[in-house]
Amino acid sequence: MSDAFSRGDLRRPAVEQLVDGVWSMPTDTLQVDLCDPYTGEALGAAAASDDEAVEAALAAADRVHHTGVWSSVPVERRAEILEAIGAALEAEVPHLAALESVATGVPISQTSIVGVIVPGAFHLAAGMLRNGVLLENTVGEHGNNVEVHRLPLGPSLSLVPWNAPAPMAAHKIASSLAAGAPSILKPSEYAPWGTTALAMVIDRVLTEQGAPAGTFQLLQGGAKVGGALVNDPRIRAVSFTGGLQAGRAIAAACATNFTALQLELGGNNPLVIMPDADLDVAARSAADLLTTLNGQWCRALGRLVLPEHIADEVITRIGARLSDLRVGDPLDAATEFGPIVHAGHLASLHEGIEERVAAGGRAFSTTELPTGPGNFLAPTLVRDVPSEAAIHELFGPVATVHTYSDVEQAVELANGTPFGLEGYVVGTDTEAALAVARRVRAGEVKVNGSTIMSLHLMTPRPAWGLSGMGEEGTVETIRIFTGARVVGVEGGFALHGR
Numbered sequence: 001m002s003d004a005f006s007r008g009d010l011r012r013p014a015v016e017q018l019v020d021g022v023w024s025m026p027t028d029t030l031q032v033d034l035c036d037p038y039t040g041e042a043l044g045a046a047a048a049s050d051d052e053a054v055e056a057a058l059a060a061a062d063r064v065h066h067t068g069v070w071s072s073v074p075v076e077r078r079a080e081i082l083e084a085i086g087a088a089l090e091a092e093v094p095h096l097a098a099l100e101s102v103a104t105g106v107p108i109s110q111t112s113i114v115g116v117i118v119p120g121a122f123h124l125a126a127g128m129l130r131n132g133v134l135l136e137n138t139v140g141e142h143g144n145n146v147e148v149h150r151l152p153l154g155p156s157l158s159l160v161p162w163n164a165p166a167p168m169a170a171h172k173i174a175s176s177l178a179a180g181a182p183s184i185l186k187p188s189e190y191a192p193w194g195t196t197a198l199a200m201v202i203d204r205v206l207t208e209q210g211a212p213a214g215t216f217q218l219l220q221g222g223a224k225v226g227g228a229l230v231n232d233p234r235i236r237a238v239s240f241t242g243g244l245q246a247g248r249a250i251a252a253a254c255a256t257n258f259t260a261l262q263l264e265l266g267g268n269n270p271l272v273i274m275p276d277a278d279l280d281v282a283a284r285s286a287a288d289l290l291t292t293l294n295g296q297w298c299r300a301l302g303r304l305v306l307p308e309h310i311a312d313e314v315i316t317r318i319g320a321r322l323s324d325l326r327v328g329d330p331l332d333a334a335t336e337f338g339p340i341v342h343a344g345h346l347a348s349l350h351e352g353i354e355e356r357v358a359a360g361g362r363a364f365s366t367t368e369l370p371t372g373p374g375n376f377l378a379p380t381l382v383r384d385v386p387s388e389a390a391i392h393e394l395f396g397p398v399a400t401v402h403t404y405s406d407v408e409q410a411v412e413l414a415n416g417t418p419f420g421l422e423g424y425v426v427g428t429d430t431e432a433a434l435a436v437a438r439r440v441r442a443g444e445v446k447v448n449g450s451t452i453m454s455l456h457l458m459t460p461r462p463a464w465g466l467s468g469m470g471e472e473g474t475v476e477t478i479r480i481f482t483g484a485r486v487v488g489v490e491g492g493f494a495l496h497g498r
Contacts, residue, residue: 017053154235163293172477175477179478266395267420281426290379293452360385367379420441443463
């Protein structure tokens with residue numbers, strides 16, 4: 001189910017769909033022309049599952065749920081199956097990382113690191129099952145045992161974006177399968193290859209382990225397919241990572257049927273540099289946050305908040321770091337910064353920069369870009385933009401710079417958007433930096449850190465404001481797909497008893 005890809009020995013899988021245990025080619029196409037973001041090579045039109053395939057997938061998921069053939073699998077056995085999927089995926093990480101680089105333009109040095117999440121997600125979910133994530137026991141008022149069972153709400157839907165599709169899909173699918181929910185995955189139409197390769201491994205192992213057809217399914221397509229799925233009352237839980245506009249549409253659809261929902265919609269994330277910060281540490285943090293995943297990640301730098309008296313020096317040092325970036329082919333292990341995912345997104349980033357310049361900003365970039373094809377954009381800082389003209393994220397290697405005279409103003413600037421996903425504070429005095437971090441309105445705030453990883457594997461990943469709703473996490477994402485049933489013997493007296 002794969003064909004040769006022109007970039008060396010990389011095999012790019014055919015973009016297929018998996019419906020009720022059967023792999024096939026989608027019959028519809030979208031008006032979306034896929035291209036290699038580095039070479040500009042045309043990769044064909046994006047594929048889409050048709051209405052018949054969507055209905056068949058929904059019917060199969062509904063059948064699996066109502067017959068209980070997956071949810072009734074004992075927890076230990078379900079954990080064993082998830083472990084088997086994780087083990088099978090470990091050998092696939094290099095191939096998945098390369099597919100993600102080709103699709104997104106993110107350097108393989110980064111997709112290889114993030115790719116470790118793929119098998120890890122299934123091993124973690126298995127561990128959570130064994131640790132009792134789906135069952136709690138407590139003692140009631142009269143000494144009787146009270147059980148809290150976490151049961152699958154019904155067929156689940158996982159919708160993943162194009163910037164790190166395979167790792168996000170692995171996390172959501174591992175969680176939903178752990179919950180006992182029949183699971184449907186729909187990746188972004190812009191980056192279908194990594195998730196298709198991932199789905200092939202998941203399906204193969206589930207089949208080998210005796211899981212029934214319809215336990216896991218893959219559909220391809222864009223907003224039409226996603227809309228048909230989220231509006232269908234048979235879908236009882238949705239986990240979506242993506243943009244604000246799509247998130248609002250999904251939330252409205254889920255409200256109609258009271259479908260359980262988790263949304264992560266990105267954020268215009270602040271980095272507050274404290275007055276006592278080491279300037280080199282500040283510059284490194286800003287440059288890393290601006291360029292990780294080519295700036296195309298939900299926790300990237302959006303607002304750089306600097307003390308007035310060191311702003312020029314920090315920006316100069318950031319520029320020096322950005323000028324040293326190795327820019328080029330994302331499949332080259334030496335590349336540190338690659339092209340933007342597709343030409344349409346590149347155009348929107350240029351438009352966003354122009355809007356901020358029109359509002360009074362001054363664009364600053366130092367990175368030399370390669371000549372020839374490729375959707376390249378130099379990492380850009382835009383100075384002197386009024387806070388109110390820099391509300392929304394651009395989802396790329398672009399950030400606005402805002403200066404402050406005191407810490408109160410710094411906090412105000414950090415919280416000057418309706419988003420609240422991630423925040424960062426850099427300072428030599430850790431306690432002072434922590435004091436500011438506790439005032440930043442975001443789901444997670446890191447002090448003196450700028451990696452793509454969470455602060456702790458077992459802490460939640462919340463979203464405040466327009467950054468979404470609900471919490472993701474090792475435990476939290478499993479529970480997104482479940483509802484609680486409390487069972488026990490009361491052992492009390494009747495209110496009107498004799």
